[in-house]
Amino acid sequence: MxxxxxxxxxxxxxxxxxxxxxxxxFMDGSIGTKMSHFIMGAGNIYHGQIIKGLIYFLxxxxxxxxxxxxxxxxxxxLGYKAFINFVTLGTQEGDIFTPAxxxxxxxxxxxxxFGITLMYLFAYNSSIKSSYKADKDLKNYGKVTTFRHxxxxxxxxxxYIAMLTPATLGAVVFTLLPTLFMILIAFTNFDKERQAGxxxxxxxxxxxxxxxxxxxSGEIAARFLxxxxxxxxWAFFATFLNxxxxxxxxxxxxxxxxxxKVIFRAIFVLTIAIPQFISLLAMRNLIGEYGPLxxxxxxxxxxxxxxxxxxxxxxxxxxxxxIILINxxxxxxxxxxxxxxxIMNIPESLYEAARIxxxxxxxxxxKITMPYIVFITTPYxxxxxxxxxxxxxxxxxxxxxxxxVTGGYIAGGTDLLVTWLYKLTIDEQQYNLGAVxxxxxxxxxxxxxxxxxxxxxxxxxxxxxx
Amino acid sequence: MSEKxxxxxxxxxxxxxxNLSSSEKISRLGAYILLIVLCIIWLYPIxxxxxxxxxxxxxxDGTMVGTVVSHYWPKQVGWDNFKILxxxxxxxxxxRNTLVVAVFTCILSTMLNMSVSYVMSKVKFKMRKPFxxxxxxxxxxxxxxxxxxxxxxxxxxxxxxxxxxxxxCYSAGAGLGFYVGKGFFDTVPNALIEAARIxxxxxxxxxxxxxxPISKPIIVYTALMSFTGPWMDFIFARVILGEQNTHLxxxxxxxxxxxxxxxxxxSRFTVxxxxxxxxxxxxxxxxxxLQKYYIEGSTAGSVKG
Numbered sequence: 001m002x003x004x005x006x007x008x009x010x011x012x013x014x015x016x017x018x019x020x021x022x023x024x025x026f027m028d029g030s031i032g033t034k035m036s037h038f039i040m041g042a043g044n045i046y047h048g049q050i051i052k053g054l055i056y057f058l059x060x061x062x063x064x065x066x067x068x069x070x071x072x073x074x075x076x077x078l079g080y081k082a083f084i085n086f087v088t089l090g091t092q093e094g095d096i097f098t099p100a101x102x103x104x105x106x107x108x109x110x111x112x113x114f115g116i117t118l119m120y121l122f123a124y125n126s127s128i129k130s131s132y133k134a135d136k137d138l139k140n141y142g143k144v145t146t147f148r149h150x151x152x153x154x155x156x157x158x159x160y161i162a163m164l165t166p167a168t169l170g171a172v173v174f175t176l177l178p179t180l181f182m183i184l185i186a187f188t189n190f191d192k193e194r195q196a197g198x199x200x201x202x203x204x205x206x207x208x209x210x211x212x213x214x215x216x217s218g219e220i221a222a223r224f225l226x227x228x229x230x231x232x233x234w235a236f237f238a239t240f241l242n243x244x245x246x247x248x249x250x251x252x253x254x255x256x257x258x259x260x261k262v263i264f265r266a267i268f269v270l271t272i273a274i275p276q277f278i279s280l281l282a283m284r285n286l287i288g289e290y291g292p293l294x295x296x297x298x299x300x301x302x303x304x305x306x307x308x309x310x311x312x313x314x315x316x317x318x319x320x321x322x323i324i325l326i327n328x329x330x331x332x333x334x335x336x337x338x339x340x341x342x343i344m345n346i347p348e349s350l351y352e353a354a355r356i357x358x359x360x361x362x363x364x365x366x367k368i369t370m371p372y373i374v375f376i377t378t379p380y381x382x383x384x385x386x387x388x389x390x391x392x393x394x395x396x397x398x399x400x401x402x403x404x405v406t407g408g409y410i411a412g413g414t415d416l417l418v419t420w421l422y423k424l425t426i427d428e429q430q431y432n433l434g435a436v437x438x439x440x441x442x443x444x445x446x447x448x449x450x451x452x453x454x455x456x457x458x459x460x461x462x463x464x465x466x
Numbered sequence: 467m468s469e470k471x472x473x474x475x476x477x478x479x480x481x482x483x484x485n486l487s488s489s490e491k492i493s494r495l496g497a498y499i500l501l502i503v504l505c506i507i508w509l510y511p512i513x514x515x516x517x518x519x520x521x522x523x524x525x526x527d528g529t530m531v532g533t534v535v536s537h538y539w540p541k542q543v544g545w546d547n548f549k550i551l552x553x554x555x556x557x558x559x560x561x562r563n564t565l566v567v568a569v570f571t572c573i574l575s576t577m578l579n580m581s582v583s584y585v586m587s588k589v590k591f592k593m594r595k596p597f598x599x600x601x602x603x604x605x606x607x608x609x610x611x612x613x614x615x616x617x618x619x620x621x622x623x624x625x626x627x628x629x630x631x632x633x634x635c636y637s638a639g640a641g642l643g644f645y646v647g648k649g650f651f652d653t654v655p656n657a658l659i660e661a662a663r664i665x666x667x668x669x670x671x672x673x674x675x676x677x678x679p680i681s682k683p684i685i686v687y688t689a690l691m692s693f694t695g696p697w698m699d700f701i702f703a704r705v706i707l708g709e710q711n712t713h714l715x716x717x718x719x720x721x722x723x724x725x726x727x728x729x730x731x732x733s734r735f736t737v738x739x740x741x742x743x744x745x746x747x748x749x750x751x752x753x754x755x756l757q758k759y760y761i762e763g764s765t766a767g768s769v770k771g
Contacts, residue, residue: 073622104618159669160589163581167641170578174638175604178612178619185615249504255497266754267505269761273753274512275698277718278742281725282515285534285735292514295536329508337761390608392701397722418608425614426705438611445606 018125025132036131040124043131047138051147056127063120067113076105078113086110089188090200103201104190111180115172186435192428208436220433223411223420230320231416231444235388238327243381245328246335247373251365253336254343265340268333276330280397283326284310311402316413319403323414327394335380342376343369382452386445395419417441514538518739522546532733547740556712557741560720563629567716568696570633575640575692580685583647584677588659601642610701617705627708632716635702636695646763650684651677687763690756697749717745 026037032046041056070079077085086109090101134144145153186208194201212224253264271279287293289306297303313319346369354364395401401415401423410428411420417437425434521540523531530546551557585591586598616635617626625631654677662672678685696703700718707714715723721741724734753760 105622108615108618108622159673160585160591163585163673164641167578167582170634170638171601171604171641173619174616174635175612175642176600178615179604179607181615182611252497252501255494257494258497258501264501264505266757268508269753269757270750271508271512273750274746275694275718275749277698277700277722278515278746279511281722281738282511282742286511286514288534290534290536292536292538296538329511333508334764337764341761386606392610397700418610421608421611422701431614434614435611438608441611442607446603449602449606 022125022128025128028135029128029132030135033128033131033135036128040127043128044134047131047134047144049130049134049144049147049150052130052150056123056130059120059123059127063116066116073109074102074105075099076102076109078109080113082106082109082113086113089202093200094198100198100200103188103194107184107188108181111177111184115177182435182438185431186439188432190431191433192430195429204432208432211433212436212440219410226405227411227415227417227420228440228444230414231389234320234324234416235385237324238331238388238391239381239385241324241328242331243335243377243384245332246337247339247370249332249336250339250343250373251369254340265337268336271329272333272337276393277397279330280326280394283329284398287322311399313403316403316405319399319414323394323398326398330394331384335377335384338377338380339373342373345376346372382449386448389416389445389448390418390441391416392418392422396422417444515739515742518736519547519743520544521736521739530736532736534735547736548744550737551740551744555724555737555741556715556720557717557744559713560715560717561744563714564696564716564718567629567632567636568693571636571696572689572693574633574637576685576689578637578640579643579647579688579692580681582641583644583684584651584673586644587648587651588654588656601644604642610705613702613705620706626706627711627714629707629714632696632703632706635706636699637692640692647684647688650681650763654680683759683762686756686759690752690760691763694749694752697745717741721745 026034029036030043030046032043034043035046036043039057040060041053044050044053044056046053067079070077070081072078085101085106088106089103090106092098092101094100137144187203187205188201189204189207190201193199211218211220213221249268253261285291287309289308294303294306298305307314309322310319313322350368350372351364354368359367395414395416396419399412399414401412401419403413405411405413410423415423418441421434421437421441424430424437517538517540520543521531521535522544523535523540523542525531532547586594620626620631620634625634658676659672662676667675696716698718699716700722703716703719707716707719709723712720712723721738724741725738
């Protein structure tokens with residue numbers, strides 16, 4: 001923490017440091033510490049820390065047993081065999097009498113075993129460190145810490161470990177592991193033809209990525225750029241129209257001397273509180289061919305006959321513009337709420353000073369109110385842009401990605417990258433292509449984030465308020 | 467943000483309220499008209515759904531008109547749609563499922579989220595920055611890209627198509643969403659904790675007796691968000707619980723299939739609307755009741771990033 005090295009040499013140094021420490025501990029340590037390099041916990045037992053030593057020893061025994069016996073789950077082994085299977089992704093082709101190897105589980109278990117091995121190495125390293133610390137304690141204080149003391153330390157000073165462990169475990173199993181797994185899937189040919197357990201699939205390198213960019217005859221390559229383009233257009237308009245719409249609404253509601261602020265605000269909060277699937281499905285029917293809105297428009301004379309604005313719209317852009325407009329209904333109340341918060345926090349003294357200087361209302365708005373709101377809510381702007389790139393509900397519930405476009409039976413005219421991903425994996429079972437879209441979406445969102453977020457003040461100076 | 471502040475401002479302006487210039491009066495009137503028009507636009511679909519829930523019009527042959535119709539105001543009203551909803555559909559089961567999932571998700575996620583937020587804000591341990599960066603990177607992957615993998619992991623554990631699996635899905639990753647909570651704990655003065663430490667309080671005790679009591683706003687906000695999540699989510703519930711298992715659906719999936727399932731049945735729109743009203747009323751009531759916390763939480767989280 002104290003002296004951080006940057007650049008390439010710093011990077012290598014940070015990689016090398018654990019190995020250097022490892023070597024140093026082996027050379028410096030007592031006979032017990034040296035023994036710990038082979039049998040976990042030996043050093044602790046040597047120093048009389050029996051319980052701690054036994055725990056470490058059991059971890060080692062458990063790991064070795066796990067690796068050697070290769071316990072099977074759903075007929076697919078874990079342990080060392082999982083590493084072999086991870087490379088081959090199964091060898092046994094299925095026939096009528098014997099089921100094929102389950103390539104999907106083999107891939108998954110390879111990742112799991114790798115993760116378990118990493119955790120084991122972590123424990124291994126900590127057992128050596130613990131023994132080395134006992135060496136030092138013995139030398140400096142003449143005694144080693146008791147188990148009770150260690151436990152106390154665990155829930156005292158190192159309380160944070162106890163607090164982080166469940167959350168980390170959950171995140172690893174339900175977020176990190178699945179994400180790694182899907183990234184790996186992008187490099188295989190796991191698709192509808194090769195269902196897990198029925199037919200083997202295999203590593204194919206970068207083939208899936210080339211399908212996206214070079215194969216001109218396929219639907220995938222032909223649809224990729226249009227879908228990406230629409231995703232960006234959508235994210236841009238959905239973000240900025242909602243943002244400025246919300247600010248304008250907030251300015252309107254918070255206008256000086258206006259009564260009923262609370263009621264007006266509550267009405268807009270009401271629309272946030274209603275679950276989206278309700279409001280979106282309501283909208284979809286409300287503006288549909290049979291709905292009251294169109295019959296009203298026809299009565300007034302704006303339209304001549306009913307038409308579809310969404311899934312069956314005659315033109316893709318009609319559906320797209322309708323979605324953006326409906327999204328205004330969904331999103332403006334939220335940004336209004338944030339902007340209201342910002343407006344109320346503007347120090348009155350700023351206004352006073354401006355008024356004394358004879359600034360007009362418009363100048364005050366342009367020079368004080370707007371910059372203040374924008375300054376405070378910029379992080380929100382970034383996160384909502386990313387949220388819009390990966391927004392699923394609004395497209396799926398309004399149009400399901402339709403209307404159809406030429407050359408695309410899977411990706412419709414309003415499909416975003418994420419809804420396309422959903423269709424490819426859930427409906428079409430083209431897991432490999434879906435995974436590629438996932439990775440490309442990640443590249444998109446992370447580029448946006450890297451450019452903007454890391455520059456933001458709140459990231460750099462998180463302790464500014466302390 | 468508080469009411470008091472507003473009152474003070476109004477009082478300040480009041481003396482010259484009577485001799486407002488006419489342009490000021492016009493602009494104020496314009497603002498009222500504009501706001502009322504906007505409110506009508508925002509309430510138009512909501513009122514429509516509520517009206518449809520009570521719409522009980524009949525065809526000449528005695529069957530109910532359940533489809534979307536072109537008139538906004540119903541010609542006849544009654545409770546029939548609700549009767550159908552509670553006797554002829556799985557809605558009560560969906561509602562119970564969702565409630566169970568929501569309660570457990572709320573408890574689990576709030577605990578995980580709060581503990582991570584607190585540690586990330588107040589404990590400067592060695593792996594902190596890498597931890598935060600990994601969490602940020604994970605957040606950039608589209609959430610349901612990993613859904614398929616989660617599905618298979620749960621299948622390997624023999625857990626798919628149980629509500630327990632859904633609870634795990636909703637809450638296991640909750641620790642990664644620590645940014646809002648961290649933003650809150652960042653504003654808690656370090657001196658408070660230092661003082662307790664000097665008095666000899668252990669970390670666990672500091673968290674339980676000093677931090678938790680002053681964290682009510684952020685706890686309420688996190689609990690509210692995680693409780694309402696299962697009522698609104700659509701994708702995870704659908705994939706994890708399976709499309710066929712009608713008795714395992716949550717309200718969002720069940721109501722969606724009522725309208726757009728394998729057999730498209732648009733004649734059940736009014737029943738669907740009744741279901742929507744039954745779901746929306748408790749959620750909206752909860753939001754309105756906890757509005758203060760919701761506004762505080764979402765402002766703090768998004769504004770400070």
